[in-house]
Amino acid sequence: MANPLRVLVVDDDPGMREGMALSLKRAGFVTEQARSGEDALRLTRPGAFDAVVTDLRMTGMDGLQLTARLKALDSGLPVLLVTAFGSLDTAREAMRLGAFDYLSKPFGPDELVQAVKKAIRSDDRLRAEAPGEAPVILTQDPALAETLALARRAADSKATILIQAESGTGKELLAKLIHASSPRRKAAFVAINCAAIPENLLESELFGYEKGAFTGATSAKPGRFEQAEGGTLVLDEIGELPLALQGKLLRAIQERTVDRLGGSRPIAVDVRLIALTNRDLATEVKEGRFREDLYYRLNVIPLRLPPLRERPADLELLALHFAERYSRENDRPTPALAPSFREALGRHGWPGNIRELENAIQRCVVLNPGDALTGADLAWLLGPEGLEGLPDDAELPPPPVMAAPAAPLPAPPPPPVPAGRDLRVADPHEPLKGVPLGTLVALPLGIPLPELERFWLLSTLWALEGNRTHCSQKLEIALRTVRNKINEYREAGFEIPASGHGRDTD
Incomplete structure (x- = not known):
């Protein structure tokens, strides 16, 4: 029987918080509650929850700030924002920070439950892949095609791989492709974000601990190295690994053993290591923030993913892919891409790379009422500063649901006033x-x-x-x-x- 899905509900209004939690419990979810953004962060660890529902306006840390912190902690965690005071600017900011969706009060229990289910279904971590089936990476870019060919050749080896690229370019997806193309594809694929776990917990997460190793260690727990036995271990944001742990990681790579906290003997492990980072580790070594010997141990096969701004040929390809995907998910016909939309794609720098493009296309598909996406749709979504030099397109105005009226509507003529009543x-x-x-x-x-x-x-x-x-x-x-x-x-x-x-x- 599958484990129940866990949802964290965050709201400083006890009645609203408890009401949302009760609705989700009745739908079969396991819920925990937090009365503030600070409390939510204390409860959250990578993998602890399958989704988070948070109010936008709260005392102290608001919902947007919490969303940014949660996405930094676990980039794949779906976050739903709830508010009675929505605006287009807030929606744009929520999307930019990585929020999955935006619920406006009032809403019913069924609407909340369906939104949470949809968010969890969209989470790549919960989409089952058949054993040995490699994920598809779409590209027409020659540099990326060469990187993918190199990755597939390296997959058959035991060599450690270092993938350096900007955030949002698909580093973990490439790691999954390497794992699925390797002889280890039927074994575990385990990933850990070195930046998302507090330093005092990271060692036990990586290497495990024995019963009684510290207060609260009531039973032994294997670390991520042991969990990945025979398979692949991905160390995301390896550049954030504290110096104190870099030496222990180096020894684990060299000796192919790990020492649990409180343990009396080393444990042999057989794992394929893939390290991911958005930093330039060579520079980190020169500035004394990363061990040189560990860098060379990791950098056996270096791979680089180009940012989206260096892949202009892929913009339209990816936009069509995401438009088709989110049209299917929302039971809508797939919209065409108008010429102004295609042009607008190339006029934005996409600093968030593929993740930003995917979120933008999803939002356009959901909010666009017509049968084609236009440049005006993208301009509305990204804001006036988002597109550079986008030409005016009088024939393609923003969709009515996205546009505000040019001027307030005039007041209607006063209605007949009943006798004895005042009218203002x-x-x-x-x-x-x-x-x-x-x-x-x-x-x-x-x-x-x-x-x-x-x-x-x-x-x-x-x-x-x-x-x-x-x-x-x-x-x-x-x-x-x-x-x-x-x-x-x-x-x-x-x-x-x-x-x-x-x-x-x-």
Whole structure:
């Protein structure tokens, strides 16, 4: 029976946090809860969770900051952001930081569960590959094709391989290809990120420990070297390995043995080692941050993956691949790539490389309502600074769901006023003050829902002289929700009426 999937729920609102956790438990997930971003980081270790659901606005570390820290800890971990105050800028920033999706409140339990399931299905770590089946790396670039040919030739050997490339270029995918092309393909493929695990835990993760080796070691545990026995061990971000551990790693490579913490004898291991880094290790050696002898032990077969900006011929190929993939996943027809879209691809530097391109295409497929992706779609997604010299394309405007109206819609004519009732024509950006409850209010059509919500809540609060409890009762929403929104509006610069009712405060 498969192990249940684990989800971490992060929110500083206990009611919201517990509600999301309960919905996920009922769907069969195992959940843990964190009341802040700091608590979430203390709970998270590589492989500890299959997905994270976090609120955007929290006291202290917010959801965007937490997303960046989690992706640095485990780049494959799907993160879902939840908020009642969404915006296009926030969505862009969340995508840039690697968030999988963006849920706007209010949402139902089924919507949350489906979003989490979709995020986990998308996680490459959980996609089963048939034994011996090598992953496909798409390219038309001659330099990358040469690297792939060299990698396949090296796969048959026992030599250690060092892959140096920028983040997002597919270093681990290349390592999987080497493993799947080697005689070890039916054995374990084990990866560890040396930068994501605290230094005081990294040694035990690599080499294992015996029972009683330290407080809390209630049983023996094999390290990653032993877990990869007969197969391949990938050391990601090897340039971040502390100097204190570099000597022990060198000995393990030379002697083909490991010493568990608290152990009395060395344990023989047979593993194929592949090291990955986005640093120039030769420079790290010169500056004294990396051992020279370990560098030469690792650099037996050096491989380099070119960044995406050096692979212009692959941009369209990869864009089509991701468009087809995410169209299938979302049960949509695959959109064509308009000429302006193809041109726009080459006008962005893609500093996040393939990972950034994949996220961009996924977002375009999900949000584009038409049958073709245009340059305007990509310009909207990346922001005005994202594309250099993109020509104006009057025939290909942004999709309606992505574009804001050029100007506010005019207010409709005032409706007939019942006898004895007052009518006020209001600006939705200016909550009414001192207007009694029951007053008729006319607002323009086309006002975004969050702005309407803010107008009615603050206007009602002013009418009730700041009484939070009466406001929650009148609007039929939780008092906690009223207080949370008041805090949000105060941070945004709106004036909040003081409450003169004792404990009825923020």
